[in-house]
Structure formats: C-alpha cells, structure tokens
Amino acid sequence: MSSCAAVTAPTTGPPLPPSASRLPQTAQLDALLTIIRNKDTPRSDFIFYSDRIIRLLVEEGLNHLPTLPKTVQTPTGMPYDGVSFEGRICGVSILRAGEAMEQGLRECCRSVRIGKILIQRDEETAQPKLFYAKLPEDIADRWVLLLDPMLATGGSALKAIEVLTDHGVKKERILFLNLIASPEGLQNMWTKYPQVRVISAWVDEKLDDKSYIIPGLGDYGDRYYSG
Ligand code: PRP
Numbered sequence: 001m002s003s004c005a006a007v008t009a010p011t012t013g014p015p016l017p018p019s020a021s022r023l024p025q026t027a028q029l030d031a032l033l034t035i036i037r038n039k040d041t042p043r044s045d046f047i048f049y050s051d052r053i054i055r056l057l058v059e060e061g062l063n064h065l066p067t068l069p070k071t072v073q074t075p076t077g078m079p080y081d082g083v084s085f086e087g088r089i090c091g092v093s094i095l096r097a098g099e100a101m102e103q104g105l106r107e108c109c110r111s112v113r114i115g116k117i118l119i120q121r122d123e124e125t126a127q128p129k130l131f132y133a134k135l136p137e138d139i140a141d142r143w144v145l146l147l148d149p150m151l152a153t154g155g156s157a158l159k160a161i162e163v164l165t166d167h168g169v170k171k172e173r174i175l176f177l178n179l180i181a182s183p184e185g186l187q188n189m190w191t192k193y194p195q196v197r198v199i200s201a202w203v204d205e206k207l208d209d210k211s212y213i214i215p216g217l218g219d220y221g222d223r224y225y226s227g
C-alpha cells in the first residue's frame, strides 16, 4: 500500500564542503531525479522533468542573493516594509548542456541577460577545453548565476569561473547551479574557489574511471539534445 506521509527522501547524502548546499532532499525531488536518471526515459520526459528541477534550482539560487529594505504603499493606504533585490544579475551557461537551464532562469527573471561559455570535456582525458566566451559587457558589476547541469571532476566549472574572474566578476558574486554533483567535484571547487557558492539538486556517490558521475544520469547534453 502506498503512503502519502513521507515527504523526505531516504538518503541524506555525503557531507558537503562549506561552499556547497543541496536543495531540500524531498521525495518529490527524488522522484523527479529518478525519472531523468532512468535510462529508459524518453527525451521529451527527460526535458520536461529536468526543467522542473531546473526551476527549483533557480528559485533556490535567487534565495542566496542579497536584499535591501524597501517600503511600498499598498492599495489599502498602508505601508508595507519589505525588501528588494540588491544589485543586478545575469546568467552564464556552460555550453552545450548549460543552455538547457537558460529557460528556467528566464521564467523567474524576465529579460535577464545571459552570457555563454563553450567548454567541452575531452572524451578520453576528461580535461576541459575552452572554445568561446560571450559575456555581458558589464558583467563585472553583476551577480552571476553560472549554469551547468553536471559537476563531475569540476574541471569545466573551474575553467568557466576563471573566465568570469578574468572579466572582473567577484568570486563572492558567483552562484553555480547544477542538477547532480560528485563529491570530488565539490571538493575541487572548494579547494580552488571557496568563495563560490555551489547549489546542487543532488550529490551522488563518486566518479567512475571515465570521470562520469555514479549513479548519475549519463551524458546530460546527449540526453537533452539528442535523446
Ligand atoms: C559535461 C557537463 C559539464 C561537464 C562536467 O559537458 O555538462 O560541462 O561535462 O564534467 P567536469 O566537471 O568533469 O568538467 P561536456 O563537456 O560533456 O559537453 P556538453 O555540454 O556538450 O555535453
């Protein structure tokens, strides 16, 4: 018999470095991830349920941005002492797979500027190679939501952060959003860039000998773009 009582997922996962956090580990999130991890899930469902998780990640990322007090007048004639976001943001996707996260950001932040960095892992060595970067010209003045669904060795994310800091972005203003991270990748991020906050939907067990996340979901870009 099924039960409606369980709202938390059965696992709490490995301990995380201080720069890293996870979405609330709910049964709903676990169910969404179970669908996209399943090798038999068709591409249309992979996209739909990935997009659901991406939306949760973006909402959580926005919770990490600073706010300032702001008072408004309501139609009742009374003031409301609330807050407004401090500073401007932009998204930066690590292509190809990170592009899949852009729509989720746009749904939460209308007209948001989005830059792109094309980095590809070498299939044999897993070393990242930088091909191209196009970023908003005023990116140094913005908070950056860095988007890539998978954090495996961390090589691609580290390379992307190097590009951002070379363009004047402060490390403390970078939030890296990903769906599945490995403990190794999180540790590498913490060691090199402890100031960069990393928000993952889930943290898996480890990497395999080809530097794929285990149990993971395989190659995210292939599954999202070519099924
Ligand atoms: C994947 C993924 C990350 C990277 C993660 O991209 O989207 O960018 O690998 O691995 P890492 O942490 O070990 O660097 P990939 O280079 O396969 O390209 P894709 O986006 O075209 O799939």
Ligand code: URA
Binding pocket: 150, 152, 211, 212, 213, 214, 216, 217, 218, 219, 220, 221
């Ligand atoms: N890239 C992916 O898409 N998946 C992994 O497990 C590692 C890198």
